[in-house]
Amino acid sequence: MVAAPAVPAARAAAPQRPVPAARLAALFLVVVALILAGGAPAVAAEGKPAVELSLREVAKGTEITVAGTGWRPRTLLTLLVCGQNMIGGTNSCANSDGRAVSTDDTGRFGKQLPVVAPPKPCPCVVAVATVTGDQAQVLAPLTITDHPVAALPSQTGTARLAVLAAARLDGEDGVLTWFGAPPTRTLVVTVGNLGSAPVKDPLFQVGTAHGVFAPVWEERQWRGTIAPGQKARVELDVGLTAGAHGDYAVSLKYGEKVLAVQPWGVDRPYGVTLFWILLCLVIPAAVFRIGMAVVDRVRPRTGAGGRHRGASRIPEAAAAVTAKLPRIPGHPPDRPVRAARPPKRAPGTPAAPAPETTTAALPWFTPENAPGAQTTQTSAPSEKSSTTKGHS
Known part of the structure; x- marks a missing residue:
């Protein structure tokens, strides 16, 4: 007999490796290393755009690395060095020395940016803003060692809003609007x-x-801040009264200036018209049916068979049949039936022969075997009467 090879004890009782704990420990060490390094780009909180600079204090002519996270994927961005915290818009930025960069599929980017002297004194910032789509802008503080510093000017300028694109009304009418619900648009x-x-x-x-x-004007407040030289997309709700239809015009005004006017054609609520037509047809029909039911309830009945029309003719037909039957002795006489008058004949016209009358008899009842009927024989048969049964 050949013995089976023995399994090594170490292989048979090998404990399972704590893979999850090892991975958590490695991830913790990586996070700690990134925090201690301090040069990695900051992660955007709750998906908001964030910008991180490789150097916070530089001299003019130095290049720095600008990295960002949390931006929309495949979006074009502009990088500018601006003075006075970009108060006054891009007029305080070095626009000719700016850079453009596109984000990747995860919303990240990295770009080299030369530090040049902005047209305004510091405090200076690196402004990162989107070019297309929804507006997003982040300002990262930057100190330029050989550039003058001045106090920030008071923002005493005037704000002037203008429409940059044609206004439009978004939204559609639903089934309830077809029945008179208030139409709404954005x-x-x-x-x-x-x-x-x-x-x-x-x-x-x-x-x-x-x-x-x-x-008729109504106030609508839009939440947000529009910096000088920037644009924003404004969405405001518009609604009409119930059952409104026809040609309307929606106007947008800021201050005393009308910014945009958009026409709005509202269809007639044909569901309401259809409802009233059906109501005018259903209510009269229902009233008619109810009236007929009431009349059928309160009208007088004739006899036991008065539930059906023509039931009163049944006793008359039965009386006409029983009047022609022979009378039973001891039975009270029935009501005499009046004979119909013969039609008048013209002078010189021979009288028509009287019609033969036949007495209807019940199949189980004949005048000869009526109860109480007596049959009498007038004379007995005579002996002299001959009865011929045939030729002898």
Whole structure:
């Protein structure tokens, strides 16, 4: 007998490796190393754009690395060195020495940016802003050692908003609107700040006008800040009264200036018309049915068979049949039936023969065997009477 090879004890009782714990420990060490290094780009909180500079204090002519995270994927960005914390818009930035960069699929980017003297004194910043799509901007503080520093000017300028793109109304009518529900839309317009002061939480006025009438204005506040030289997409809700239809005009006003006017054609609520037509047909029909039911309940009945029409004719037909039957002795006489008058004949016309009358008899009842009927024989048979049964 050949013995089976023995399994090594170490292989048979090998303990499982703590893979999850090892991975957690390695990840913890990597995070600690990144925090101690301090040069890695900051992670955006809750998906917000963030910018990190490789150097925070440099001299003019030095190149720094600008890295960002949390931006929209495949988005074009601009990098500028600006003075006075970019108060006054891009007029305080070195626009000719700026750089452009696109984010990758994860919203990250990295770009070399030369540090040049901005047209305004410091405090200076590196401004990173989107070029297309939704507006997003991040300012990273930067100290330029050989550039003058001055106090920030007071923001006493005026804000001036203007429409940069044609306004439009977004939204569609639903089934309830077809039955008279209030129609609603969203007014979308792109505005830009052409002034020298930022606009924070601007208060717009939205007006709706029907036909040639004056618009009725309602206040709508937009949450956000529009810096000088920047643009923003503004979305405001617009609604009409229930059952509204026809040609309307939606106007947008900021301050005393009307920024945009957008026409709005509202269809007639044909569901309401259909409802009233059906109501005018159903209610009369229901009233008619109820009235007929009441009349059928309160009308007088004739006899036991008065539930059906023509039931009163059944006793008359039965009386006409029983009147022709022979009378039973001891039975009270029935009501005499009046004979019909013969039709009048013209003079000189022979009288028509009287019609033969036949007495209807029940199949189980004949006058000869009626109860109480007596049959009498007038005479006995005579002996002299001959009975011929045939030839002898």
